[in-house]
Amino acid sequence: MRNSVDRAEVVIVGGGLLGTSAAYHLTRAGVTDVLLLERGELATGASCRPAGFLNHTRSDVSTIRMIGRTRAAIKELEQILGESIGFHQHGCVRAAFSESREEEMRALESVMRGAGLNVHEIDRQEATARVPWLKLDEARRTIFVPEDGYADGALLASAYARAARLAGARIQRGIEVTGLLQEGGEVSGVMTSKGVVRARWVVCAAGAWEMALAASINFGFPGAPTRSHYWITAPDGTSTAGQPNVYLPDFRAYMRPEVGGLLIGLQEPLSRTYDPMQLEPDMNDMNLVDETADTDMLLEHAGALKSVAPRIEEWGFAHHISGLSVYTPDGKFVVGRPAGTEGLVVAGGCCGSGLAGSGGYGEVVASIITGQPSEIDASVYEPNRFGVVDPTSQAFRDRCAVARAGKSRGNLPPGNK
Numbered sequence: 001m002r003n004s005v006d007r008a009e010v011v012i013v014g015g016g017l018l019g020t021s022a023a024y025h026l027t028r029a030g031v032t033d034v035l036l037l038e039r040g041e042l043a044t045g046a047s048c049r050p051a052g053f054l055n056h057t058r059s060d061v062s063t064i065r066m067i068g069r070t071r072a073a074i075k076e077l078e079q080i081l082g083e084s085i086g087f088h089q090h091g092c093v094r095a096a097f098s099e100s101r102e103e104e105m106r107a108l109e110s111v112m113r114g115a116g117l118n119v120h121e122i123d124r125q126e127a128t129a130r131v132p133w134l135k136l137d138e139a140r141r142t143i144f145v146p147e148d149g150y151a152d153g154a155l156l157a158s159a160y161a162r163a164a165r166l167a168g169a170r171i172q173r174g175i176e177v178t179g180l181l182q183e184g185g186e187v188s189g190v191m192t193s194k195g196v197v198r199a200r201w202v203v204c205a206a207g208a209w210e211m212a213l214a215a216s217i218n219f220g221f222p223g224a225p226t227r228s229h230y231w232i233t234a235p236d237g238t239s240t241a242g243q244p245n246v247y248l249p250d251f252r253a254y255m256r257p258e259v260g261g262l263l264i265g266l267q268e269p270l271s272r273t274y275d276p277m278q279l280e281p282d283m284n285d286m287n288l289v290d291e292t293a294d295t296d297m298l299l300e301h302a303g304a305l306k307s308v309a310p311r312i313e314e315w316g317f318a319h320h321i322s323g324l325s326v327y328t329p330d331g332k333f334v335v336g337r338p339a340g341t342e343g344l345v346v347a348g349g350c351c352g353s354g355l356a357g358s359g360g361y362g363e364v365v366a367s368i369i370t371g372q373p374s375e376i377d378a379s380v381y382e383p384n385r386f387g388v389v390d391p392t393s394q395a396f397r398d399r400c401a402v403a404r405a406g407k408s409r410g411n412l413p414p415g416n417k
């Protein structure tokens, strides 16, 4: 910061995928007096941990458009920076083994087609040609979504940040925002570890710490820090680069190639949530793993997965990665202006899809601030849609954990078995 009282048109709190994307999209929309404040280093919270899936299978058109904007942004960033961001667009094979998952899949397909995506059924032969380790003899329906792929979260966040900086945004690390400045119903800046920054707009993109920041103006942000985790198997030639992602909702499992092995994610029926007021400031200092319970879960799933991945017992599970995303009770993002508050935009509740949705988040933030139109109907992400919320309450956190369980099925409403 330049001095102890600074000023900017827009201050963004948080240098993860959502904050850096907001900075990039604001500059893209012509707002260049942007100051992003990050208390640590860029992309060291959730954004260096994503499994990287950029899949479009969602139950609403808005979210598909949010994800489409990320793909478009990646192309723009590659042009601006003159380098590859490493988006592996090799599609996704998605298979349903039960009648209810097949019905859900057909419903999701029709939403995707309505949004203009090219999704089609494939036969067993094509599926095996695309993913040799996968055995789909018992599958009732298998589809392929060519636009899906995967990318690296830290690389993408760094690209958003660098492109924003090239366009004039200031990005400052090592500065903690200690609270929002509120005068009447208006948020007019932030208090930081280095002084006050006044701003016409404040964008809160603080990831798992968003609820604590929102609490500084008594807004109950509707999300719960929720643990996600996945394993990576040792490189043994099971996968080759160019193979697609795999989603198996009946098994609550998803996979993709990773340096000759596989990245394997499994979703618990009820994921672990955390009290948002009790988080360490650095995600690396949080102990999110319970080796005994997590290994038991892996073994249980491995038994079931044997029918579709016959060689699973030979795979060496080399790495176990975990981190916190923020889930909402309906499994949908939160981005917009809290009711009754001027000058504030909240961007969070990523529901484990903040890499995929990052471009859309940025566009919606820019559209709210500039008034420029967007193709994304952000009304589904309205911050007050759950009424008054206490994000610390166990009952609220449980609702969010249930929503996470529906993610492998395209975020269909909780309870839709």
Ligand SMILES: Cc1cc2nc3c(=O)[nH]c(=O)nc-3n(C[C@H](O)[C@H](O)[C@H](O)COP(=O)(O)OP(=O)(O)OC[C@H]3O[C@@H](n4cnc5c(N)ncnc54)[C@H](O)[C@@H]3O)c2cc1C
Pocket (backbone or CB within 6 Å): 013, 014, 015, 016, 017, 018, 019, 037, 038, 039, 040, 041, 042, 043, 044, 045, 046, 047, 048, 049, 050, 051, 052, 053, 054, 153, 175, 176, 177, 178, 205, 206, 207, 208, 209, 210, 213, 228, 229, 230, 321, 322, 323, 324, 325, 348, 350, 351, 352, 353, 354, 355, 356, 357
């Ligand atoms: C294990 C795992 C797997 C995942 N897999 C996928 C996937 O396959 N596909 C996908 O799309 N998404 C995935 N995600 C989700 C994705 O990683 C997140 O949605 C995304 O990183 C969220 O970005 P963010 O900017 O909201 O949060 P973060 O990256 O956590 O950034 C928030 C930043 O705000 C900073 N901050 C907080 N408070 C303050 C403050 N008071 N002052 C200053 N700075 C502050 C923090 O230091 C942090 O850097 C996964 C997440 C996890 C944990």
